[in-house]
Amino acid sequence: MTTSQVTPKRVDVDDLMRRVGELPPLPQVAQRALQLIRDPSSNMADLADVLSLDQALAGLVLRWANSAYYGLVHPVATVRQAVVYLGQQTIENLIMAGSLAAFMARPVPGYGLDPGELWKHSVAVAGGARLAASRFGMQVSEEAYHAGLLCDIGKLAFEVLLRDVDLDDPQWCNRPLPDLEAAHFGIDHASLGAEMARRWNLPTPLLEAIAFHHRPAQAGEGAIHAAAVHVADYAATMLGIGMGREGMQYSLDPIALERLGWTEASFYEMLDRLEPLVAEAEGFLDITAF
Ligand SMILES: [Fe+2]
Known part of the structure; x- marks a missing residue:
């Protein structure tokens, strides 16, 4: 059978989500902390109190504040001090990366990914996307970071579908994977990932960046985010x-480079920074602790 003859199996996203029951939602503490960060009437003490409820997140925040990166003379001893010291943006990044580490570290055999590989890829894409979007301001670059972290999250759910597919069939080897996913299942891992992120109430530019990380030309409101994630994903x-x-x-x-105002040299500059970024994250996020 050629690929053009494949009739897509209709995938019911709700049904798929139920089948992938082991995928945890963003942990409650992390969700509450992110809500507080976005709420202008909340303060750092509220945020610290919520983080203190989760041992892994509290430990992560303390480890990060006391890391060599900050070189503090007097170590930070409490979550409240660490929160004040690190600032909301860094805390938000830590919450996202920390919350995702546990389940993104799982093996994803349908995609040929060993344990920890999807997580490493996500950290590299997140860091690269932030660099790529940096000239568009703090908010866009931080959102691009989160979109990069989440861009392949749909693979965790999609993997369930791929278990029934003969991946050694030549038609699975000769076309981009998202095209084949769409041909077989009527949805690709990018759209599925965006659907998962929508259920976490993430903002539209992030959803678009996830949905269009392989097709950045189709993004609207999230055009810069999608371009940043696309170039970083390609580089990783x-x-x-x-x-x-x-x-x-x-x-x-090439539209992604154009939207970012990038030359080939800017691309290679970002590429050179990805491996150190992954090594740094591995040093701080002990993924077995989540
Ligand atoms: Fe992808």
């Missing part, structure tokens, strides 16, 4: 960080 794949099966058929859409 080029470096072989969590490449898996997707790597061989991945091409860079």
Whole structure:
């Protein structure tokens, strides 16, 4: 059977979510902390009190504040001090990365990803996307970071569908993976990931960046976010960080560079920084602790 003859199996997203029951929602403490960060009437003490309810998150915040990166003379001893010291943006990044680490570290065999590889890939894409969007201001670059972290989250759910597919069939090797996912199931891992993120009430530019990280030309409100995630995803794949099966058929859409106002040299500058970023994150996020 050729690919063009494939009739997509209609996937009911709700049904799929139920089948992937083991995917946890964003933990309650993390959700509450993110709400507080976005609420202008809340203060740092409220945020610290909520974080203190979660041992792993509290530990992460303290480890980060006391890291060599900040070189504090007097170590920070309480979550309240750490929160004041690090600031809301850093705390938000830590919450997202920390909350996702546990389940993104799982193996994803359908995509040829060993344990920890999807998580490493996500951290690289997040860091690269933040660099790529940095000239568009703090809010856009931080949202691009989160979108990068989440862009392949749909693979965790999609993997359930791929278990029934013969991945050695030549038609699975010769086309970009998202095209094949769509041809077989009527949805690709990017759209599925965006649907998962929508259930976490994440803002539209983030949802678009996830949905269009392989097709940045189609993004609207999240055009910069999607372009940033796309170039970082491509760069991480080029470096072989969590490449898996997707790597061989991945091409860079030049519209992404254009939207970012980037040259080829800017791209390679970002690429050179990805491996150190992953090594740094691995040092701080002990993923077995989540
Ligand atoms: Fe992807």
